[in-house]
Amino acid sequence: MPKTNKRIGVFDSGFGGLTVLRALLTHIPQAHYTFLGDTARLPYGSKSRRTIAKFAAESAQFLVNEQGAQYLVIACNTASALALDAIQEAVPVPVLGVIQPGAQAARAASRTGDVLVIATDATVRSHAYAAACQALGLHALEKACPLLVPLVEEGWTGDSPRHSVTEQVIRIYLDELLKDAAAAHLHPDTLVLGCTHYPLLRPLIEQIVPVGMKVIDSAEATAAQAVHLFDTKDMGAPGLPVLETWEDCPADVHCFATDSVEKFERLGSRFLGCPTGKVELVDLGG
Ligand code: DGL
Numbered sequence: 001m002p003k004t005n006k007r008i009g010v011f012d013s014g015f016g017g018l019t020v021l022r023a024l025l026t027h028i029p030q031a032h033y034t035f036l037g038d039t040a041r042l043p044y045g046s047k048s049r050r051t052i053a054k055f056a057a058e059s060a061q062f063l064v065n066e067q068g069a070q071y072l073v074i075a076c077n078t079a080s081a082l083a084l085d086a087i088q089e090a091v092p093v094p095v096l097g098v099i100q101p102g103a104q105a106a107r108a109a110s111r112t113g114d115v116l117v118i119a120t121d122a123t124v125r126s127h128a129y130a131a132a133c134q135a136l137g138l139h140a141l142e143k144a145c146p147l148l149v150p151l152v153e154e155g156w157t158g159d160s161p162r163h164s165v166t167e168q169v170i171r172i173y174l175d176e177l178l179k180d181a182a183a184a185h186l187h188p189d190t191l192v193l194g195c196t197h198y199p200l201l202r203p204l205i206e207q208i209v210p211v212g213m214k215v216i217d218s219a220e221a222t223a224a225q226a227v228h229l230f231d232t233k234d235m236g237a238p239g240l241p242v243l244e245t246w247e248d249c250p251a252d253v254h255c256f257a258t259d260s261v262e263k264f265e266r267l268g269s270r271f272l273g274c275p276t277g278k279v280e281l282v283d284l285g286g
Contacts, residue, residue, distance in 0.1 A: 007032040008230070009069025011059050013044040014153070015264060016196030017075025018271035020098065021253065023223035024073065028232055033253045034067045037268070038284065040258035043149055044078040045120025045195070052079060052122060053086035058284050062256075064091040071230045073222065074098065077194050078120050081128035094229060098196070101225045102218030103132035103140075106192050109214045110138060114186040116177055117142040119194030120149065129194055141186060142194070143177040145170075152197040153267070158204045167204050174208055193217040200270060255279045 008031045010021045021035055038044075038059050044052050056079040063069040072095045074080045074087060080097030088095050106115045117129040121144040133140035147169050156162045174191075181188050191209055193199060199217045206215050226232075253276070257264040261279040268276040 005032075006030075006071070006231075007034060007067070007069050008071045008073060008226075009033075009060070009063030009067060010035045010073045010075050011038075011056070011063060011079070012036075012076040012196055013038050013055075013078065014042040014076075014149075014197070015039070015268045015271045016152075016199075017073075018268055018276070019196055019199045019217070020073060020075035020219045020222055022272050023219040024226060025253070027223040027227050028230070031232075031252075034063055034069055035253060035255045036063055036282070037255070037257045037264055039260070039264060040284075042259075043120065044076065045122045045149060046146065047122060049082045049122070049126070053083040055079075055284075056083035057086045057090035060087045060091045060095070062282065062284060064093055067254075067256075069093065071226070072096070073226060075196055075219075075222070077102075077196060077218075078122045081119075081123040081126040096222065096226055096229050098218040098222045099128050099132050099194075101221035102192055102194060102216070103129060103136055103138070104225075105216045105218060105221035106133060106140070106190050107136040107138055109216055110190040112187040112189045113138050114181070114188040115140050115190040115192055116181060116188045117192040117194045118145045118148075118173065118177070118198065120144060121146050123194055129192065139186060140192075141177065141181050141184065141188065143173060143180070145173045145195075148173075148201060149195065149197045152200050155267070155270075157200045157270075163204065166201065167208070170201065170204055171208055174205075178210070188213070190214045190216060253277060256282045258282055258284050 074097040080099045084097045124142045124144040130140045264279045
């Protein structure tokens, strides 16, 4: 398949956005991709709107002004929730965040109209998911789960012998959330993973949620929306079938990180599902 000259920039505060990149690669295989993980300034989820907007705008400018991205996917829930406007003002290209696609996926999944959202503290405080869900006729109950990002960063996910600690933490958060939902007379049937780190916990989360509850993340929905929002005519979609697996994809991905490239290469492959290739260090300031 010939490559187009179109470049899509994908941004996250860390590695989690690689799950969104993975989905993009299967939907728009012929684009070139530049991924930036602002790992030196992670976590965004515990910071203020002002700081998140500054960091996210600088990251977006790096991808567009220095790397030539013609489209941007903000593969970070926190930056999408608190800084989408700031990013749109900072760069002259189409920008797609993950909140709207996540809410739409919840709308498609939920029968009761009541959904649960777990996310970082900043995302929950912004109520971006509640607003996006409300606009689609859903009622969303949100909960911050600040311990989950560090657990994923440490690799304490489902395939680690230490996963029982992570399981315990998830169980506590979800029990509290379900109790709050019951107290509010809600009947949630869908759980949105409102943080790009959480898909790595999905097998554990699916074991813990009540039987029948659907668990969704916004990676697939975001990639599908990118096909429509971006001018993908010469990028292999639409018209071409969506690739079944990442392994089929003739990937062209260049990754940058603002902190240890070694750590990015080691952890990033878990999110991307394959080696990240050589990661380059970039300094965006403090
Ligand atoms: N990428 C962030 C998100 O999806 C999680 C990590 C952070 O707090 O920066 O919300």
